[in-house]
Amino acid sequence: MSQSKRRSREELRELVLGAALELIRDEGLGAEPTMVSYQRVFDHLERVNGVRVTRASVHERIWDSQEHFQHEVLLRASKSESGIPQTTDVAIETFERTRGLPPAARMAEMARSAAPANLAVSEADDLFYSWVGMTMSMAKDPKLQDSVRSELADAASSLYAGFKEQTSALLRSVGASIGMRPRQDLFPAGVDGFEVIAQLGIALSEGVSVRTRFDKSELPDVELNTGTDGEAQTWTAFAAGYWALLNTFLEVDPDVHPELGTDPA
Numbered sequence: 676m677s678q679s680k681r682r683s684r685e686e687l688r689e690l691v692l693g694a695a696l697e698l699i700r701d702e703g704l705g706a707e708p709t710m711v712s713y714q715r716v717f718d719h720l721e722r723v724n725g726v727r728v729t730r731a732s733v734h735e736r737i738w739d740s741q742e743h744f745q746h747e748v749l750l751r752a753s754k755s756e757s758g759i760p761q762t763t764d765v766a767i768e769t770f771e772r773t774r775g776l777p778p779a780a781r782m783a784e785m786a787r788s789a790a791p792a793n794l795a796v797s798e799a800d801d802l803f804y805s806w807v808g809m810t811m812s813m814a815k816d817p818k819l820q821d822s823v824r825s826e827l828a829d830a831a832s833s834l835y836a837g838f839k840e841q842t843s844a845l846l847r848s849v850g851a852s853i854g855m856r857p858r859q860d861l862f863p864a865g866v867d868g869f870e871v872i873a874q875l876g877i878a879l880s881e882g883v884s885v886r887t888r889f890d891k892s893e894l895p896d897v898e899l900n901t902g903t904d905g906e907a908q909t910w911t912a913f914a915a916g917y918w919a920l921l922n923t924f925l926e927v928d929p930d931v932h933p934e935l936g937t938d939p940a
Contacts, residue, residue, distance in 0.1 A: 688737050691728060694720045695748045711748060713741055746823055750830050765792040766849055776903070778853045778927050778935070783901060785849060786918040790876075791911045835877070842873040854931030858924055872924050876917055883913045 682690065695711045698719045713730050720726045738744040766789045773781040814828035846869045850856055857868020886893050894912035901908045910918070926937040 684737055687728070687733065690720070690726065691716055691733060691737075691744075692748060692751055694724070695744075696751065697723070699748075711745065713744065743823075746827065750827065762789050762792050763845060765789040766845065770849070770852060778855050778932060779922075780903075781853050782849070782855055782921055782925065783918055785853075786921055787901070787908065787910055787914045790914040790917040838877060839870065839873050842876060843867070843870045846873055850925065850928075854928045855925045856928040858926045859937075861924060868924060872920055875920055879916050879920070880913060883916070887912075 695716045698711055698716060713733070717728045717730070720728055733744070734741075738747065766785055769785045769788045770781070773784050776784070814824050814831055816824065819827075850869065857872070862868040862871070883894060897910050897912065897915055898907045899910050899915065900906065901910070927935045929935070929937055
């Protein structure tokens with residue numbers, strides 16, 4: 676009896692999907708124009724793990740077609756950790772380290788320290804934004820079945836919605852802890868300013884990642900005189916851009932700091 680027959684369908688699904696992701700990470704997205712074929716994945720499994728799987732064991736039992744299998748590989752690969760837990764850890768450390776500084780100075784230091792930590796998580800996966808981009812692109816492909824396009828679009832939307840929700844919650848928590856809020860003169864009643872900032876920050880993150888993935892020298896670090904005593908500090912391009920967003924859209928909360936008014940500086 677072959678090893679594949681001793682596995683349940685779900686176990687076999689996970690085994691084959693895992694092998695497909697391994698194969699693409701080993702060979703890159705350009706290894707095959709249409710992602711991965713059944714046979715290439717089966718060959719990889721047998722070569723690396725000594726596990727023999729046949730087309731008959733998965734075709735029309737787990738996946739309706741090879742294309743269906745490839746779409747599921749894409750969906751699985753496009754899901755990644757958002758980086759919020761790591762960013763939160765850095766934010767907490769920075770929050771403690773900057774006690775005693777004015778609120779805007781604390782927010783600036785959090786942008787300088789925590790923003791790069793968040794970006795580093797997605798950059799640690801060389802294929803992350805490539806997967807996301809492929810998912811979004813295929814979701815607009817008129818040649819795909821409506822159900823497949825809908826599934827891909829839902830996956831891309833779900834990934835973004837989760838990231839936006841987590842980022843908004845982190846910004847809201849940090850703002851409340853420091854004593855800063857979305858500017859009352861900019862955001863109409865009923866608009867969640869932290870959510871708007873999160874959306875803009877995600878767009879900035881994606882743009883920086885795309886630009887620096889090809890050549891990091893395109894967006895070098897910058898030296899800014901932002902230290903406690905006006906000394907120069909090193910900022911990543913993303914952190915500097917995020918700080919500009921926060922400076923533009925946040926103000927001191929007078930309910931927390933009545934002595935400062937609402938001046939963000």
